Amino acid sequence: MNLTKEERLKKIIDLLSKNKRLSTKKLQQLMQISISTLRRDLITLENTNSIQHTHGYVSLLENSNVEFTYAIRRDKNEAIKKKLCKQAAQIITDGAAIFLDGSSTLAFLPRYFSGKSNIHVITNNIHIASEVNQLKGIDLSVIGGEVSYRSNSIVGPRALEDLKTNYRPNVSFLSCSSLDENGIYMSDENQTLLKRTAIRVSNQTILLVDHSKFTKNDYILLCDYNDKDIHTIITDQLPSKKITENIQSNGINLIITK
Incomplete structure (x- = not known):
């Protein structure tokens, strides 16, 4: 399944909204993408204040929503x-x-x-x-x-x-x-x-x-x-x-x- 970057970002947000906190390993498995692609996507979401990524785990910030930055x-x-x-x-x-x-x-x-x-x-x-x-x-x-x-x-x-x-x-x-x-x-x-x-x-x-x-x-x-x-x-x-x-x-x- 080849998703666009925007589709991947939305899927990550959706997964985190349901699970609250996931390990990067588990998130990679659910997303079915390479670790390098996941890393780039997580950096993008961090820069939009959508997620927190620390110590091998990713969580959705409280005020996040699915409307990505302009x-x-x-x-x-x-x-x-x-x-x-x-x-x-x-x-x-x-x-x-x-x-x-x-x-x-x-x-x-x-x-x-x-x-x-x-x-x-x-x-x-x-x-x-x-x-x-x-x-x-x-x-x-x-x-x-x-x-x-x-x-x-x-x-x-x-x-x-x-x-x-x-x-x-x-x-x-x-x-x-x-x-x-x-x-x-x-x-x-x-x-x-x-x-x-x-x-x-x-x-x-x-x-x-x-x-x-x-x-x-x-x-x-x-x-x-x-x-x-x-x-x-x-x-x-x-x-x-x-x-x-x-x-x-x-x-x-x-x-x-x-």
């Missing part, structure tokens, strides 16, 4: 995410007000703002806000609320109220955790509520999703294809026939990057 998620499929963002940037017109959600995929979009003028950016992510703030001629607004632990995203009731009350973007750019033939899904409730609000207050919504999300399973439904909430989906590979049919039969524009 940097880890951003680095996964980086080249593909850049292609998606480059494609999305072509849709942005001068003078547009756009919302960028807190997903790691959208982290690369600001670098493609070159040549555009009078853009108004609204975001709930402090990393994206920092990136945008380095650019000249871009108006920046950050919604207020609670900063989610390690995700760099601002969520919660205040964030929802701020976005709902004070902003009307021309376009919202979002990502998701997964999609299948029935709809688009998330793995975090707070992020889901924020994205649903962004969809409601925007004139149109564009979803950026790489092909790795086609085979994942998540349980929180962001929206159905027939809800007419999503206007365009940008991805790097053609989804399965059933997913493609459901997307296009509901009038959603499907763009495959080259």
